[in-house]
Amino acid sequence: MIPLSRAASFTKAELGVSQLPGSPASVDPPNTENRSAPGRIRRGEQRITASRGGATISAFQRFSLSVFSTSTFTLIEMIVVMLIIATLAALLMGAATSAFDRARRTQAKNDVIQIATAVNAYYTEYGRYPVQVTSTTTDAFFGTGSTPAGSTPYGINAVLIDVLRNNTTGSNAALVATLNPRQITFLSPGGAKNTVPPRGGIAAADNCYYDPWGSQYAIVIDTNYDNTITNPYSDTDGSAGTRPLRFGAVAYSYGKNGALGGGSASSPYTPEGGSAGVFKGSSDILSW
DSSP: OOOHHHHHTOOTTTTTOOOOTTOOSSOOOOOOSOOSHHHHHHHHHHHHHHHHHHHHHHHHHHHHHHHHTSOOOOHHHHHHHHHHHHHHHHHHHHHHHHHHHHHHHHHHHHHHHHHHHHHHHHHHHHSSOSOOOSOSSSEEEESSSOOOTTEEEOOSTHHHHHHHHTOOSSTTHHHHHHHOTTOOOOOOOOBOSOBTTBOSEEOTTTOOEEOTTSOBOEEEEOTTOSSOBOOSSOOOSSTTOOSSBOOSEEEEEOGGGTSSEEEOOOTTSOOEEEEETOOTTSOOEEOO
16 A cells, blocks of 8 residues: 555656647646637627726716716806896897787788778779768768868768778668669778777678777768868878878878877777877878
8 A cells, every 4th residue: 555645746657647749738627618719709799898888887977977066056147047038038029019010000001002092993983982972061081089170070981991892781781882883892801800809901890991900990081072181180290291181082090009199098009109199200000
């Protein structure tokens, strides 16, 4: 029997273990790791993915810290932002109001010109004006508000407008049949945009022709045939035309304050610059 101390000191040669040519000098533990090419590729991919994931997490952490570590707005900064927003809103509202006002003025100007043109076209067709004359010494006024000097009020403007529209179904049907026997349509405005108050067209309730601010258009016709109409405005500098006016028919709008000239207004109208009865500085629209 071999002692244990002696057996522990035996060499490989003594034990009869020979080294094969080309074999390693020592016997290492078997490597169970998959050394095939696909395996190496998978291991490389895993290392790359892990590296990228770590970089992504690190970047997210840095972004989170940079976002959430910023200081909040101070009170002064918030006030400045609110002032900027309020200023922009005021500018936008002012621009919108100005645009709406220009559109109303343009519409009113077109309307009053068309009314005066329709009256003159009627005169060309019939050789007289579309009025059932009650006074041969004054002119005829249609509409609401103050009656110009030298004129006689003939009621709401529907009395005239129905004749020019050849409206044979309204309350003025008999008058239309008398004054417009050829049933010619000299004027064809659209309907009003709303009902209380009606604006910018013919109201269904009374057939009157309203301006964009809600007042009836005022019309004066030379029914005494002296080729003059008293100027309804008191301006003496020529801003409201000559005195008297040299037209057979004129039409005008009272503008946004609903009264002749500028100045104060009653609901639902808006006060404006200028003075009552004075055209200059007002928003009134004239056909002449």
